[in-house]
Amino acid sequence: MYMCRLSANSMNSEQAFSSTCSTIFQKMFRTVPSTVNLTDNIDLVPVKVTGVQLTIGSPELQFQANVRLQLSSNHTTVTMYWCDRYGSGANCASKLKRFTAPSTSAPVSSPFSTTMNLTLQKYQFVVPLAANQSISKFWFEIDYGNGTTTVANNNGAFYNIDQDAVLFVPSQSRPKAVLSGSNGVFIAAAVKSTSTPSRVYVDWIGRATKNFIAVNGTTDLKLNSSIPSVAGYNFYTAEITEEYGASMQFDVISVQQNGTSLADTYKWDTLIGLNTPAETLVNSTTSSAAGGASGAIAVAAAGPWTWSVAAAALAVLSAAL
Missing domain, CATH: 2.60.40.10 (Immunoglobulins)
Known part of the structure; x- marks a missing residue:
């Protein structure tokens, strides 16, 4: 027990802790046989869509979605666009698109984002939908406030809503x-x-x-x-x-x-039981085709930092611990 306390005390500074961890990881990877193939780089996904839910609101449908972004500017604005499922504007016919601003936004973090000095922000969208229009697919336009505008549309495949015939209803559960x-x-x-x-x-x-x-x-x-x-x-x-x-x-x-x-x-x-933010105003436009403004680019699943792991390496680390 005394030796354990000595080991812990020797790493009580940030510099000592980082140095010790670096040495341990170096030993870990050198222990892995050269014949073991490491995985491809695991990249930060710059645009991560979560919490997608089409459900019953009051008195119509309600659509919810979250998007997590890596920020490069404090002046970033995000807009969600979508196509109707039914009616004259179905699947963005005649370039008809709906759009809205986020209901809320908040910073998010993880040990990796903190270590890599990355700034992440989650934007939450909650919008009412007419049942005779509904929603077929959606995407995001990101204006970083520095002259750069990006369209996040799942590499051109969009984020699709497969059906609206049966829906989970958290508010009634x-x-x-x-x-x-x-x-x-x-x-x-x-x-x-x-x-x-x-x-x-x-x-x-x-x-x-x-x-x-x-x-x-x-x-x-x-x-x-x-x-x-x-x-x-x-x-x-x-x-x-x-x-x-x-x-x-x-x-x-x-x-x-x-x-x-x-x-x-x-x-x-x-x-179930979670409070959702207030719904935001729905707007419409026919300014451009579905997928974003002219000159925008599709977001690929790539980021500014990468790291590799191997199952064998993790096994060695587990054994060492």
């Missing part, structure tokens, strides 16, 4: 009680009233269990007439009472009469 394992999570989904599904269900998996063994299951949702229809959608609900652990990931699936299925995928129970 209820979270699991924190201290009681007997109470389940109440899940609500919205299904278009023009649809007559043969089955609506949740396919779920829980990983953070007491014994660290993942559990999974399916739970059928039933039509809930006590919740009034909104924007042409009926609500289906159920309570999942199985012990799934601290968190649950799930898909909401609607099986059609012809046997095909539609799904709202990769949802988390942690979305």
Whole structure:
């Protein structure tokens, strides 16, 4: 124990800590046999889209999306654009696009971004959508305030919304009680009233269990007439009472009469009960084709810093620790 305290005290300065870590990593990589192939460079993704959710708002649809950027200027502005799914402007016909400013923005960080002296900012968008327009795809235009404008459109493929026939509705759902394992999570989904599904269900998996063994299951949702229809959608609900652990990931699936299925995928129970920012004003333009302004560039998944790892190297480090 005395020797452990001596070792820890010898690294109590930032310079000593950095030097020691550098030496350990150098020894680690020199231990890896020369025949081991390291992975390709792992690059910082300059534009990271998260938290995408098309759901039921009041009294229409609501769309939410977050985008995390690496900032090169304190004067950066971000605009989200999208195409309608229905109507005369479907898929940005006649160059019709909708756009809005973010509801909120906040700095974000990680040990890597701090070490590499990177400035990251997350922008959150929340917009109302008319059900007879909906949304088919979206993208972002980034003005860095220094003469540089970039279009983040998933390398020309856009960020697509696959369907709007079945939607998870966090605002009508209820979270699991924190201290009681007997109470389940109440899940609500919205299904278009023009649809007559043969089955609506949740396919779920829980990983953070007491014994660290993942559990999974399916739970059928039933039509809930006590919740009034909104924007042409009926609500289906159920309570999942199985012990799934601290968190649950799930898909909401609607099986059609012809046997095909539609799904709202990769949802988390942690979305339930979260307060979303106020919706922002929706604007329209026909100034340019879908994809951004003239002269803008597509964002590739590349960044100013890179690092490589290998499974063997990590194994050596784990053994050393």
